Amino acid sequence: MPEAAEEVKKLDFSIESLLQPDYAPIIDRAEKRVVEALVTNPPEVSYDPRRYNENVEILSFPVAVILVSAIASEYVKRRFALAEARRAYNLLRAEGAEKIIEVANKFGWRIKLSSVNIGLEKFDFSLHFIDYLRNTSLFHEKEWKLVNRPVIKGEVYLSKQDVARLLQEEIRRHIESKVDPKMRSILPEKIIEWAESLKNGYAEKIREETFSVGVFSPSGVESDCLPPCIR
Secondary structure (H helix, E strand, C coil): CHHHHHHHHHCCCCHHHHHCHHHHHHHHHHHHHHHHHHHCCCCCCCCCCCCCCHHHHHHHHHHHHHHHHHHCCHHHHHHHHHHHHHHHHHHHHCCCHHHHHHHHHHCCCCEEEEEEEECCEEEEEEEEHHHHHHHHCCCCCHHHCHHHCCEECCEEEECHHHHHHHHHHHHHHHHHHHCCHHHHHHCCHHHHHHHHHHHHHCCCCCCCCCCCCCCCCHHHCCHHHCCHHHC
């Protein structure tokens, strides 16, 4: 996530550093993150602060992204992104409202605390409908359709769990965008070997699949097609 990148900068991390013996725990944790994404169903990366210190946990994420990039498998990329996003979802559900707002703002969301009662339900947040639609474009459940949500003046009212779920989708796409197979050509040979070892060790779990992902384009929405509450 964006805030994770800021922490990595503070720790003065570089790809070349990974070849140093002191970074072995980070490599180990990064490999475990990728493996968990492959073997869990649904995909999810665990979080155990008692087992790994904070720096290892922070640095192992970009290293895992590097390994997934080096593996160069669309299937692994999708599973890894979903696994990490599901982990983020579970962590966000335990966070306070202010932290959720902070994370959402990192992605440019137009979100506000609301604490509003509509009917018998209490809603913790309001989110601009464009941000809502962008992150529900792949959801098929009726409950996520805009017509089934309370919308006032272009703001969609949501519970904390709903916002965490939408952030999961945002984070999933963000992680996928960071995985770049072209990176493989500039990586040290040792890192390529680590990636190949992972790929070969879990070959039975890795299947190249074709994914068809729809993309929501706000610019493609005609205002006349929108309900009056959000025009």
